[in-house]
Amino acid sequence: xxxxxxxxxxxxxxxxxxxxxxxxxxxxxxxxxxxxxxxxxxxxxxxxxxxxxxxxxxxxxxxxxxxxxxxxxxxxxxxxxxxxxxxxxxxxxxxxxxxxxxxxxxxxxxxxxxxxxxxxxxxxxxxxxxxxxxxxxxxxxxxxxxxxxxxxxxxxxxxxxxxxxxxxxxxxxxxxxxxxxxxxxxxxxxxxxxxxxxxxxxxxxxxxxxxxxxxxxxxxxxxxxxxxxxxxxxxxxxxxxxxxxxxxxxx
Numbered sequence: 449x450x451x452x453x454x455x456x457x458x459x460x461x462x463x464x465x466x467x468x469x470x471x472x473x474x475x476x477x478x479x480x481x482x483x484x485x486x487x488x489x490x491x492x493x494x495x496x497x498x499x500x501x502x503x504x505x506x507x508x509x510x511x512x513x514x515x516x517x518x519x520x521x522x523x524x525x526x527x528x529x530x531x532x533x534x535x536x537x538x539x540x541x542x543x544x545x546x547x548x549x550x551x552x553x554x555x556x557x558x559x560x561x562x563x564x565x566x567x568x569x570x571x572x573x574x575x576x577x578x579x580x581x582x583x584x585x586x587x588x589x590x591x592x593x594x595x596x597x598x599x600x601x602x603x604x605x606x607x608x609x610x611x612x613x614x615x616x617x618x619x620x621x622x623x624x625x626x627x628x629x630x631x632x633x634x635x636x637x638x639x640x641x642x643x644x645x646x647x648x649x650x651x652x653x654x655x656x657x658x659x660x661x662x663x664x665x666x667x668x669x670x671x672x673x674x675x676x677x678x679x680x681x682x683x684x685x686x687x688x689x690x691x692x693x694x695x696x697x698x699x
Contacts (some may be wrong), residue, residue, distance in 0.1 A: 467651055480561055484561030487564040492564065499578075514551070515549045516551065517573060526594060526596055528586070530616070533602075534558070537672075538563060548596070551575075552573060552575060553578045553585050579612070583624065586625060590628045595630060601675055605641040605644045626658050636669065636692050638671075640687065661694060662692060668688070
């Protein structure tokens, strides 16, 4: 490893530690339905990835191991979905985009169980799940430059001011995600909380590691499924804010 590589590795580890100091989630004791429990028990070993060891920087994923069908088609796009909730929208998108592979990241067991049941029902071979902190998964699990898109749809807004430090999109987040993207790859974020949307925009624009083709908030992307959180927000009269950033193609 060169001096530059060593310095870069040190910066990455420092960034991950900084983002993990204030976790963007709390493990809630939400009840699981019998169906969710059954799906988790039967399907976890097949569709959930082994956890990344934060103490082992070299314990990343190999996409052809994660998705064996990639051996015959290694150029399939890989898309990350951070915090997929109950997984309905991810399953819908994966069903429509069977030419792409999806890694869903979620810590809450009921959502994992629900998505596993949808994977089975829809016969989705193009979905895997990482039931772990997204900061660890993105910082140590995902190979650099290997991802076509990252989705962050309606993340926990942590509405109380004293909890804003827990929001996932804060200084350091752009530098966590940008190295994962292939040239031309995108980061797509959606929220119905105005102050969080403004924070997202400010953090991304100050970082400047990704480009904003819209110069501000983006128009809705027609392929994005509507989420349950979105429907709740609209019912309350909330505006939906969308942000789309791209990795520059260096070719």
